[in-house]
Amino acid sequence: MLSRTARALLADAPAxxxxxxxxxxxSYHPDLCPDGYLNLGTAENRLVWELLAERLAGxxxxxxxxxxxxxxxxxxxxxxxxxGLLSRLTGQPLDAEQLVVVSGxxxxxxxxxxxxxxxxxxxxxxxxYYGPFDSDLAGxxxxxxxxxxxxxxxxxxxxxxxxxxxxxxxxxxxxxVALTSPCNPTGEVYPAETLEELLAxxxxxxxxxxxxxxxxxxxxxxxxxxxxxxxxxxxxxxxFAKDFGLPGLKVATVHTTDPELASAVRAFAHFAPVATDxxxxxxxxxxxxxxxxxxxAENRRRLAASYSAAAGLLDAHGIPYAPAGAGLSIWxxxxxxxxxxxxxxxxxxxxxxxxxxxxxxxxxxVFHAARPGRFRLCHSLDPAVVKEALTRLAEHLGExxxx
Amino acid sequence: MLSRTARALLADAPAxxxxxxxxxxxSYHPDLCPDGYLNLGTAENRLVWELLAERLAGxxxxxxxxxxxxxxxxxxxxxxxxxGLLSRLTGQPLDAEQLVVVSGxxxxxxxxxxxxxxxxxxxxxxxxYYGPFDSDLAGxxxxxxxxxxxxxxxxxxxxxxxxxxxxxxxxxxxxxVALTSPCNPTGEVYPAETLEELLAxxxxxxxxxxxxxxxxxxxxxxxxxxxxxxxxxxxxxxxFAKDFGLPGLKVATVHTTDPELASAVRAFAHFAPVATDxxxxxxxxxxxxxxxxxxxAENRRRLAASYSAAAGLLDAHGIPYAPAGAGLSIWxxxxxxxxxxxxxxxxxxxxxxxxxxxxxxxxxxVFHAARPGRFRLCHSLDPAVVKEALTRLAEHLGExxxx
Numbered sequence: 001m002l003s004r005t006a007r008a009l010l011a012d013a014p015a016x017x018x019x020x021x022x023x024x025x026x027s028y029h030p031d032l033c034p035d036g037y038l039n040l041g042t043a044e045n046r047l048v049w050e051l052l053a054e055r056l057a058g059x060x061x062x063x064x065x066x067x068x069x070x071x072x073x074x075x076x077x078x079x080x081x082x083x084g085l086l087s088r089l090t091g092q093p094l095d096a097e098q099l100v101v102v103s104g105x106x107x108x109x110x111x112x113x114x115x116x117x118x119x120x121x122x123x124x125x126x127x128x129y130y131g132p133f134d135s136d137l138a139g140x141x142x143x144x145x146x147x148x149x150x151x152x153x154x155x156x157x158x159x160x161x162x163x164x165x166x167x168x169x170x171x172x173x174x175x176x177v178a179l180t181s182p183c184n185p186t187g188e189v190y191p192a193e194t195l196e197e198l199l200a201x202x203x204x205x206x207x208x209x210x211x212x213x214x215x216x217x218x219x220x221x222x223x224x225x226x227x228x229x230x231x232x233x234x235x236x237x238x239x240f241a242k243d244f245g246l247p248g249l250k251v252a253t254v255h256t257t258d259p260e261l262a263s264a265v266r267a268f269a270h271f272a273p274v275a276t277d278x279x280x281x282x283x284x285x286x287x288x289x290x291x292x293x294x295x296x297a298e299n300r301r302r303l304a305a306s307y308s309a310a311a312g313l314l315d316a317h318g319i320p321y322a323p324a325g326a327g328l329s330i331w332x333x334x335x336x337x338x339x340x341x342x343x344x345x346x347x348x349x350x351x352x353x354x355x356x357x358x359x360x361x362x363x364x365x366v367f368h369a370a371r372p373g374r375f376r377l378c379h380s381l382d383p384a385v386v387k388e389a390l391t392r393l394a395e396h397l398g399e400x401x402x403x
Numbered sequence: 404m405l406s407r408t409a410r411a412l413l414a415d416a417p418a419x420x421x422x423x424x425x426x427x428x429x430s431y432h433p434d435l436c437p438d439g440y441l442n443l444g445t446a447e448n449r450l451v452w453e454l455l456a457e458r459l460a461g462x463x464x465x466x467x468x469x470x471x472x473x474x475x476x477x478x479x480x481x482x483x484x485x486x487g488l489l490s491r492l493t494g495q496p497l498d499a500e501q502l503v504v505v506s507g508x509x510x511x512x513x514x515x516x517x518x519x520x521x522x523x524x525x526x527x528x529x530x531x532y533y534g535p536f537d538s539d540l541a542g543x544x545x546x547x548x549x550x551x552x553x554x555x556x557x558x559x560x561x562x563x564x565x566x567x568x569x570x571x572x573x574x575x576x577x578x579x580v581a582l583t584s585p586c587n588p589t590g591e592v593y594p595a596e597t598l599e600e601l602l603a604x605x606x607x608x609x610x611x612x613x614x615x616x617x618x619x620x621x622x623x624x625x626x627x628x629x630x631x632x633x634x635x636x637x638x639x640x641x642x643f644a645k646d647f648g649l650p651g652l653k654v655a656t657v658h659t660t661d662p663e664l665a666s667a668v669r670a671f672a673h674f675a676p677v678a679t680d681x682x683x684x685x686x687x688x689x690x691x692x693x694x695x696x697x698x699x700a701e702n703r704r705r706l707a708a709s710y711s712a713a714a715g716l717l718d719a720h721g722i723p724y725a726p727a728g729a730g731l732s733i734w735x736x737x738x739x740x741x742x743x744x745x746x747x748x749x750x751x752x753x754x755x756x757x758x759x760x761x762x763x764x765x766x767x768x769v770f771h772a773a774r775p776g777r778f779r780l781c782h783s784l785d786p787a788v789v790k791e792a793l794t795r796l797a798e799h800l801g802e803x804x805x806x
Contacts, residue, residue, distance in 0.1 A: 002518055002519070002663060002664070002667050003517060003518060003519060003520055003521045003524075003544070003667075004521055005517055005521075006517065006518040006519075006667035006670065006671070009667070009670040009671070009673075010666055010667060010670050013670060020472065021474065042472065044471055044472060046471075049467050049470060052470065053464075053465070053467065056464065056465050057464060059464075059465070061456075061459065061460060061462075062455075062456070062459050062462070062684075064452050064456070065651075066651050067452060067455065067648065067649050067650070067651050067652070068447055068449075068650060068651045069423065069445065069447060069650050069651060070651055071424065103506045103653075103675055103676055103677070103678075104674075104676055106673055106674055107674045107675060107676075110674050114406060114408055114409065114543075115405055115406055115409040116405070116406060116409075117406055118406045118407050118408075121406075135673070136674075139670075140517075140543070140671075140674065141406070245470065246470050247470070247471060247472050248468075248469050248470050248471045248472060248473055248678065248679035248680065249470070249678045249679065249680060250506075250676045250677070250678050250679075251678070260405060261405070263413055264405050264406075264409035264412070264413060267409065267412040267413055267416060267542075268409070268412070268543075270412075270509055270538070271507075271509055271510045271513050271539075271543065271674070271675055272506055272510060272674055272675045273506055273507055273510075273653045274506070274653070274678065275506075275651065275652045275653050275654070275677065275678055275681040276651035276652065276653075277651065277652060277680075277681055277684070278678040278680055278681055281465075281680070
């Protein structure tokens with residue numbers, strides 16, 4: 001008999017991981033495997049590997065000191081390097097002593113949520129939202145996520161305010177608002193004023209803000225990125241997965257100016273440490289500030305080109321989408337092609353695209369979209385793969401069913 | 404305001420980590436820093452680094468596939484390599500599909516305990532026991548640890564049986580017995596018959612067994628190591644910290660034949676993944692089976708020599724200790740030198756040894772010893788450091804106070 005937490009985690013296991021590995025096990029190649037899967041379902045940044053490979057070839061070997069015990073909340077060196085990087089990315093001077101390193105963004109989100117919430121407490125989450133928030137923020141903490149709908153014409157601060165009001169009326173103990181900024185899945189970059197209003201709403205309701213800024217370095221659109229890091233009551237999560245295209249390394253950070261919360265996150269970090277070896281590699285990677293900033297600029301340039309190419313193909317095929325200013329994906333609107341207008345219809349279309357067209361996309365239901373029919377398409381891949389995928393997608397969709 | 408779990412974790416933070424870093428920041432060197440600390444308080448195996456450095460120099464560079472997402476419970480390759488290694492170490496054929504890789508033994512213990520226990524459930528732990536069990540097994544799960552005294556003349560199975568009986572009478576819901584085997588801190592290797600009896604006791608009381616076998620490869624004494632891995636109801640924890648002297652890498656595994664528990668541990672592993680890069684390095688390290696087995700044999704030989712030298716010094720100075728057959732440490736009896744016979748006296752002696760003699764040892768109170776006066780001395784260091792430390796110890800102790 002498993003614990004309640006274990007049963008809840010298993011009942012709520014994210015479905016996308018399984019599909020990812022199935023698609024990757026048999027992936028498309030124009031000559032070798034033309035019938036393979038085109039995986040646009042995983043937000044991996046595959047546009048910058050050759051830049052990293054070149055730089056990492058000079059990585060120092062494992063040193064004896066890296067074989068030994070180190071502080072479990074991150075080495076001083078890596079925290080120092082990341083605080084420098086994040087200070088440049090966010091425009092806020094962030095103190096290395098306020099940073100905690102943990103093994104991946106899931107662990108980071110869990111640490112913050114578990115430090116803030118007792119089982120039954122609530123976290124308001126603007127929706128649509130990154131689906132794995134369900135397990136990352138709630139799976140171990142026992143918190144309940146309360147969606148604040150922003151995809152029905154309501155602005156972010158108003159939606160959050162309404163959700164907090166509603167929660168207050170129902171007697172829920174809300175501890176925080178959690179959001180991805182820039183937004184995953186839509187790629188929206190929130191204007192500074194919007195975020196200021198959000199902070200005011202959170203302060204008025206006396207709730208903390210969990211700002212998942214793992215896409216901080218991917219902003220390529222006209223709206224400038226405004227970070228929430230360093231503000232009172234804000235706990236920022238960042239990592240190497242998106243901005244550096246290194247999701248396999250499972251390295252993320254939590255920044256907070258709240259010393260009590262920092263202590264608690266350090267205590268949770270004890271259960272999710274990063275290998276000193278990996279920390280040494282990343283410290284070394286970031287030690288060349290000029291290289292790092294040039295890399296991030298080139299990454300943004302490639303993401304912008306990749307986004308434009310994908311958006312152009314969608315335009316050419318008459319497939320609507322939400323304009324994005326950041327991230328690795330496009331939030332496309334396939335509602336006109338749903339066989340039925342309900343969530344079942346979305347699942348049927350997703351399944352057909354996967355099985356027949358051999359394209360892996362992520363359906364909007366995973367992101368708690370307001371209406372069926374939205375799909376997240378990741379474009380930060382070989383442009384030929386994206387082109388083949390979107391061509392197949394258009395062929396498969398054909399004429400809209402329900403226009 | 405922090406969550407209950409966060410407050411409990413902070414209240415129960417292990418003290419030894421702070422002392423470790425203080426001692427390491429100013430460590431003894433015969434010429435450069437003769438007044439530095441001699442750190443015999445940390446169970447680090449520093450006897451084998453040059454063997455590892457030589458082999459790891461040939462480590463392949465980071466490959467693109469290692470930069471990407473991988474299964475969060477461990478790559479197939481590392482699980483395959485570790486299952487081969489553990490099958491040889493334990494004499495039991497262990498299936499790679501039944502292994503879960505997580506970032507360190509603390510995460511492994513937490514995953515098993517949190518999968519089994521709801522808050523308020525109990526785990527019986529033979530005492531003296533590895534002090535961080537308090538946070539690793541109970542900190543996040545909310546379980547209560549019930550010590551079963553084995554250092555007052557009662558054998559292991561009887562002590563556990565009594566503790567389980569007592570728990571039953573008080574209405575506690577005991578979910579498991581957890582032990583380190585070989586024992587940390589005593590270095591005792593439990594005979595196969597003893598462990599069989601323990602399994603029978605656990606089965607009779609219908610509780611699971613959490614077998615922390617991180618010292619499996621350190622057995623150098625006459626009693627052969629008998630692993631509990633692969634037995635029904637046993638959940639084995641292992642890692643690279645002790646047997647390979649690589650505590651900085653934070654790589655541990657859970658093995659269980661129980662598919663339901665394995666699923667749950669995989670779900671918890673989501674929050675404590677290991678970098679694919681580190682997994683690739685360790686897979687490569689283990690890929691040469693002849694090298695690995697020769698390394699482990701040499702490690703055992705060096706540990707035996709290190710133990711004999713340290714035990715010889717204690718004998719020469721008339722300091723009693725429990726004979727060890729495994730591990731990195733000696734469980735010494737400084738009770739005759741306590742200024743007072745209570746736990747306060749132990750703390751005073753510990754403090755004096757640290758501040759005046761500049762020797763870091765770990766006091767028995769940390770391990771929930773039955774009586775004050777036991778200290779764990781780690782000997783798996785430069786023999787000159789161990790000799791200097793034990794000479795200083797004897798000088799500082801002088802004549803017994805209370806004989």
